[in-house]
Amino acid sequence: MTKDYLVKALAYGGFVRAYAVSATETVAEAQRRHDTWNTASAALGRTIVGGLLLGSTLKGDDTITVKVQGNGPAGLIMVDSNGRGEVKGYIQNPNVSLPLNEKGKIDVRGAVGTEGVFTVIKDLGLKEPFSGQTPIVSGELGEDFTYYLAVSEQVPSAVGLSVLVDTDDSIRSAGGFMLQIMPGASEEVIDKIEARLANLPLVSSLLDQGKTPEDILDTIFDGESLMILDTMPVEFKCDCSKEKFGNAILTLGTKEIQDMIDEDHGAEAVCSFCNNKYYFDEADLEEIKAEITGGN
Numbered sequence: 001m002t003k004d005y006l007v008k009a010l011a012y013g014g015f016v017r018a019y020a021v022s023a024t025e026t027v028a029e030a031q032r033r034h035d036t037w038n039t040a041s042a043a044l045g046r047t048i049v050g051g052l053l054l055g056s057t058l059k060g061d062d063t064i065t066v067k068v069q070g071n072g073p074a075g076l077i078m079v080d081s082n083g084r085g086e087v088k089g090y091i092q093n094p095n096v097s098l099p100l101n102e103k104g105k106i107d108v109r110g111a112v113g114t115e116g117v118f119t120v121i122k123d124l125g126l127k128e129p130f131s132g133q134t135p136i137v138s139g140e141l142g143e144d145f146t147y148y149l150a151v152s153e154q155v156p157s158a159v160g161l162s163v164l165v166d167t168d169d170s171i172r173s174a175g176g177f178m179l180q181i182m183p184g185a186s187e188e189v190i191d192k193i194e195a196r197l198a199n200l201p202l203v204s205s206l207l208d209q210g211k212t213p214e215d216i217l218d219t220i221f222d223g224e225s226l227m228i229l230d231t232m233p234v235e236f237k238c239d240c241s242k243e244k245f246g247n248a249i250l251t252l253g254t255k256e257i258q259d260m261i262d263e264d265h266g267a268e269a270v271c272s273f274c275n276n277k278y279y280f281d282e283a284d285l286e287e288i289k290a291e292i293t294g295g296n
């Protein structure tokens with residue numbers, strides 16, 4: 001099994017920034033953790049791949065949140081990523097399994113919906129996080145990332161996101177690419193790229209055939225000078241901990257915590273991003289309560 005990774009590159013003398021990622025294990029981990037059904041797997045998986053691609057444009061600790069709130073049965077899809085290739089995410093309704101669409105493909109649009117809001121929040125360590133919002137224009141998600149980049153960030157882009165779900169609901173392959181056209185790129189370059197993309201097989205099929213992110217970029221920029229700048233491992237990783245949930249319980253106040261002790265004799269917290277469960281017994285809760293009252 002190959003480890004997931006992302007490649008950053010330049011093409012056409014720097015007029016095109018190109019990113020490609022293999023994320024099969026990353027999306028498979030999300031599928032297992034949330035026990036998503038096939039259409040939900042593809043919708044969450046594509047958002048995870050898109051989140052990784054956007055996140056890769058950031059510096060290490062900077063983070064990006066992608067929120068897809070459409071009117072389909074999937075409900076909210078939320079993905080967090082950062083400049084280190086770490087990603088986590090969840091889908092409000094993991095149990096979405098729809099018939100294939102008219103093209104015989106998995107019906108991500110049917111799960112996401114065709115109306116709603118696509119939001120990106122970037123925390124770059126500044127005072128205020130940057131937030132951009134565009135309407136959902138497709139529901140297939142790749143086009144929604146592309147539209148967001150063009151409209152909200154004014155970067156003409158092409159984004160391809162692709163997840164191949166096996167018949168047993170497991171993830172067979174997942175990955176994607178993002179191309180960003182820099183100011184000054186010629187019409188000829190843009191036409192060439194468009195022609196290439198029109199004939200590009202699905203990234204998930206290429207990965208399924210054993211192709212690498214480098215191969216995918218080579219296929220897109222056939223014969224053109226492609227300069228690989230960097231490669232970076234990517235993985236599903238959640239930063240939750242018992243301590244963090246303890247701090248959240250602490251903010252509920254002494255009365256609420258006393259109620260948990262008296263009535264439930266404990267508390268369970270579930271991380272919505274990774275589904276890890278944390279159990280707080282009476283002694284844990286007494287300790288948290290003591291922190292509020294100043295004792296120890």
Ligand SMILES: [Zn+2]
Nearest residue numbers: 238240271274
């Ligand atoms: Zn978590």
